[in-house]
Amino acid sequence: MTAGQRHGRIAVVSPAPTANGDLHLGHLAGPFLAADVFTRHQRAAGREAVLGTGAQDTSTFVVTTARRLGTEPEHLVADSTARIEATLTALGIAVDGFSRDEERFTKLVLDFHGRLHAAGKLELKPVRFPYRPSTGEYLVDGFVKGGCPVCLTEGCAGLCESCGHPLAAGDLIDPRSTEDPQEELELRELPVLVLPLEQYRERLREYFERTGAALRPHMAQAVREMLAAPLPDFPVTYPGAWGIPAQFPEVPGQVINPNAETMAWSMYTTALGAERRGEVLQADDQLWWPEAGTEVVYFLGFDNTFPFAVAGVAMLMALEGRYALPARFVTNEFYELDHQKFSTSRGHLVWGQELADRLPRDVGRYHLAATSPEYQRTNFGWEQLAAVTGARLVAPWNRIVEKDAALAGRTLPVSAASRRAADRITARFAAAYGSEGFSLNRAAETLAEQLGRLDRWEATERQAGDFAHQVRTVLRCAAPVLVDLAAEAVAGGALDSLAVGGPDTTTEVTVRPLPRIPVGGD
Numbered sequence: 025m026t027a028g029q030r031h032g033r034i035a036v037v038s039p040a041p042t043a044n045g046d047l048h049l050g051h052l053a054g055p056f057l058a059a060d061v062f063t064r065h066q067r068a069a070g071r072e073a074v075l076g077t078g079a080q081d082t083s084t085f086v087v088t089t090a091r092r093l094g095t096e097p098e099h100l101v102a103d104s105t106a107r108i109e110a111t112l113t114a115l116g117i118a119v120d121g122f123s124r125d126e127e128r129f130t131k132l133v134l135d136f137h138g139r140l141h142a143a144g145k146l147e148l149k150p151v152r153f154p155y156r157p158s159t160g161e162y163l164v165d166g167f168v169k170g171g172c173p174v175c176l177t178e179g180c181a182g183l184c185e186s187c188g189h190p191l192a193a194g195d196l197i198d199p200r201s202t203e204d205p206q207e208e209l210e211l212r213e214l215p216v217l218v219l220p221l222e223q224y225r226e227r228l229r230e231y232f233e234r235t236g237a238a239l240r241p242h243m244a245q246a247v248r249e250m251l252a253a254p255l256p257d258f259p260v261t262y263p264g265a266w267g268i269p270a271q272f273p274e275v276p277g278q279v280i281n282p283n284a285e286t287m288a289w290s291m292y293t294t295a296l297g298a299e300r301r302g303e304v305l306q307a308d309d310q311l312w313w314p315e316a317g318t319e320v321v322y323f324l325g326f327d328n329t330f331p332f333a334v335a336g337v338a339m340l341m342a343l344e345g346r347y348a349l350p351a352r353f354v355t356n357e358f359y360e361l362d363h364q365k366f367s368t369s370r371g372h373l374v375w376g377q378e379l380a381d382r383l384p385r386d387v388g389r390y391h392l393a394a395t396s397p398e399y400q401r402t403n404f405g406w407e408q409l410a411a412v413t414g415a416r417l418v419a420p421w422n423r424i425v426e427k428d429a430a431l432a433g434r435t436l437p438v439s440a441a442s443r444r445a446a447d448r449i450t451a452r453f454a455a456a457y458g459s460e461g462f463s464l465n466r467a468a469e470t471l472a473e474q475l476g477r478l479d480r481w482e483a484t485e486r487q488a489g490d491f492a493h494q495v496r497t498v499l500r501c502a503a504p505v506l507v508d509l510a511a512e513a514v515a516g517g518a519l520d521s522l523a524v525g526g527p528d529t530t531t532e533v534t535v536r537p538l539p540r541i542p543v544g545g546d
């Protein structure tokens with residue numbers, strides 16, 4: 025039995041970004057880098073882990089963006105999907121399962137909702153929508169904007185980016201069509217299939233009592249607010265021409281609400297990832313069956329709380345024990361550029377590719393980790409990046425490499441005190457990487473502190489082995505963030521593996537040269 029089997033598989037899921045553009049640093053500094061670092065650490069600690077994401081093509085924002093750009097939605101999806109995948113690769117986000125517009129996914133979504141429908145869990149109810157008399161369209165999500173009735177912030181229907189509450193199009197304050205804000209809208213009722221969430225409120229409350237201790241405060245607050253009052257009906261189908269056509273006779277011409285795809289999509293991306301790692305599955309949702317023993321951990325933007333953690337978990341509950349429930353949700357807030365929110369439509373952003381092109385990606389990853397918006401909005405700036413990474417990472421590391429190079433070729437003894445220090449270093453990093461208190465910020469701080477210590481250490485001849493030993497311990501612990509540096513150190517024989525955990529038993533170290541971090545002009 026391997027360690028992976030002993031602890032069960034871990035499925036790391038980060039919601040697929042909308043296929044209406046490339047990824048900018050706001051996406052990367054939020055869920056994706058965190059999911060990647062977490063997954064890499066789990067594997068280094070001996071656990072089988074699968075990372076899944078993708079590109080979501082069913083969102084109405086694909087249609088609204090295509091209109092703005094004067095292109096066809098299908099072209100935008102194809103182009104954006106390729107870019108998203110390329111950017112993740114460029115930044116070293118090692119995704120196992122990457123979902124895209126595929127028949128197999130559509131089938132899984134329809135099977136999932138078919139099961140809810142067959143079990144009598146969905147109800148046909150009249151729901152109010154803003155209606156455009158000029159086109160005969162009922163407006164949902166990206167097609168309509170207005171004020172949020174909970175927090176009064178202006179935004180599109182669906183989900184409120186600000187307070188995280190679901191935002192029914194018919195409840196918007198002063199709704200306007202995003203295509204023609206001048207047009208006078210009507211409110212009309214239309215029967216759609218809903219999941220009556222209120223029936224699951226008590227079970228959701230128990231679920232969050234059990235699992236919610238590690239939630240970050242903003243999500244904890246939003247969940248508390250939502251569960252303090254009766255929950256709304258959650259539309260599983262709604263009117264529209266873009267999306268997966270619902271196949272229920274009572275709602276002709278409707279599509280599956282993209283925000284109701286969350287759980288079927290999560291299962292799909294987990295399955296793709298496991299297959300890519302060599303598993304053979306009998307069913308696409310198999311890894312989510314309770315007997316599979318998979319621990320599901322989400323890394324997601326705060327505004328995805330409702331569709332994944334509330335409506336999504338309620339959908340799983342409605343299927344009565346067929347599926348295990350997610351173990352953990354790790355949220356992030358917005359990342360800002362020059363103290364304003366990233367905005368694709370206003371061109372106020374830095375693309376992920378630009379970061380990868382301008383710097384060694386380890387340096388970019390370190391900076392995003394150091395400034396990741398874990399608890400509140402944080403800011404990106406190129407000058408700040410140069411200052412932070414120069415002083416805390418590049419300069420100290422390259423000085424350490426130089427000191428270490430003076431020992432090259434020698435085999436040196438490692439003391440018991442150094443083994444104890446190595447165990448403490450490993451434990452500090454593990455505390456930052458573990459799912460309970462996961463924090464990229466703290467991982468970056470821990471690394472800066474350890475590099476500072478090693479940089480200042482004037483090792484005597486007697487301590488030379490201890491110095492070389494601890495430098496290698498720190499690099500092994502930093503490997504989930506500094507992916508290229510660690511890989512180069514393994515390839516060059518400076519590190520024998522990236523595995524962490526278990527008491528350190530090193531008694532001697534043979535010093536082989538460590539890689540430098542290239543700086544401008546290198």
Ligand SMILES: [Zn+2]
Nearest residue numbers: 172175184187
């Ligand atoms: Zn709101």
